[in-house]
Amino acid sequence: MKVLIVTETFLPSTDGIVTRLCKAIEYMLSVGHTVKVIAPDLGITSYKGAEVIGVKSFKLPLYRFRKWSLPSKIVGEVIDDFMPDVIHAVNPTLLATSGVYYAKQRNISLVCSYHTHLPKYLSHYHLDNRLTRKGLWNFIRYQHRDANVNLCTSEAMYEVLSSQSINNLSVLRRGVDLEERHPRYKSETMRNTLTQNKPDKKLLVFIGRLAPEKEIHKLKPLMEARDDIALAIIGDGPAKDSLCTIFEGTHTLFTGFMHGEQLSKAFASADAFIFPSVSETLGLVILEGMASGLPVIAAESGPTCEQIEHLKTGIIYDGNDLDSLIKAVSYLDDDDVMKCLKQNARKEAMRYSWENASLELIQYYERAIENQYLSNLIYKIKRDLCHR
Template sequence: LPLYPELKVGPPTLSTYRELQAFKPDIVHIIHPVIIGTVGLMMGRRLRIPRLASFHLDLAQMARHHRMGIMEPVMNLFARLTFNAADYALAPSRLVQNHMQSLGIQRVGLWGRGVDGEKFNPRFRNTAMRETLSDGHPDETILIYVGRLSAEKKLEQLRPVLEQVPGTRLVLIGNGPDRASLEQHFAGLPVKFMGYMSGEALSQAYASADIFVFPSALETFGLVVTEAMSAGLPVVASQVGGVCDVVQEGVTGYTFVPGDVDVLIEGVRKIAVSRERITEMGIAARAFAETQTWEVMMDEVLDVYSNMIEKHQKLRK
């Protein structure tokens, strides 16, 4: 996509319909109808099988954040038409579910996101990694962000946190178009840019930090929040995507209205007040994340498949 080069869009080929027909599926699940997904909706209709569409990307909000607001009503209309062409739709969070319904999308259920509790786990806490993240200051409070370095993430709002909460340091993991401007924005402050990380190194980075910070203005879920909680970190995050579904105020972290920097600062301050507070909230965060496994979430969507197939078969009879 032009606004999101990391997101690849697969175009349909002439063989797509033949392959789908030969496979003889009981249901078609479209992961956000854009190009091939929209074709999938049409194919499902032609083959007379139930069609499920799940929401993963708010193209209208992306257009607005990238100063292409003229496209916002077009994208909203496209979303309404394509999702209503499905027999059922799934939203990743209650916030997105309400948004979809406000657009006129009917028949919208919930399908949350799971987390790999083995990969993102407090056992990966590592002294050497903490030394690296803190630039040799492991006794200070390490704030960590994982994700794309881009305008909609509002990472510049973390500067006053560092300036007003003593003893805090910031680690940014990931790359993106705003990296150079962010390096300039944070010049002279205790901020470390780690670039892209994966595998065990990423697991260690999560577990070796103290507080996960997430000031983003645009998300459909924000899976990194649950990953951080699974690694045993309390969270301070904006009320976007699925954040309010997973963060329990004052127990596993704090949330704030996007752009409310004062509440962001206060949230970090409340957690960073003591090592005991960080540990207590981190344990609670991990306990919640253990209920959000991918097995649980996939069982939920399998139930949706079964119900849709059963209903379709009854209608055909």
């Protein structure tokens, strides 16, 4: 099978979308499929043998931390040269809308996947009004309406998208690297670093993009309420400067990005992973924390509750209630509860592998090809009947 992935984000960016794509590409290549990727030009030309074609990129005024690419005729040129069996438009918003357009124009099987819940982001960027929300949903429906298969990352998002009349919808299995995220990476040296040489403090880590929709600022009152907590915020993003100001005077460390073994150690060396965002379509980082043997303390949302069972594999709190957050963190003081949560979290994560998730994605590609074949056949029959 020849697969063309057109995506709004790829390496060297690090987020759940890129992680999922990289693991899928690795698996597809390993079983004999051919893959090409079209993405904003960030200097990457190949990945594990898959060609990466960069499109001229730029920064948006509202989100200057990363680069984006506009829809491009390059996508059509690559399609004509590569002749893919299926096109996967990942989060079609700008560049990936070209994948949608040319798939329809060239009559090629199309898979669209929804990873970023843009309507939920509007309020964080002071754009949330009835007209903007309606227009955004109309745009999303238009991009997904002709896909042979539409994919989302959680049952909660399935319900949301279904309610917006997006059809041919399925939930894509989640996955985690069980070797790269493992309790064995626990490191006293890393713990000393992340606690700023106060290893006896309870260490919470947040790992991800630093942006308003992540709601990291809501952790500030917790840090003021408990002086025995150390918070390590690992990552970077457009909200970093404001967050540094907000958390000034608290025992909070901003590390910037970490990768590879350093990131594995950061996960495994904490007491818990903290996840205050309620705007995620899934939040793969939750599963990474669990695989590292951490209980995840997470604000309540549909996608989050699909991954965490309260007081069994993690702790759920009300993201708008400080007392609820403080109570959730208080479980760190109970050694028996923590031991049970850590064991259960790792056990739960072991149910998910990237191999199974990637195999399922290939099956969706195959379904899209079958659906496109049937659609073409029905069109041909109707056309022939009209000409009789």
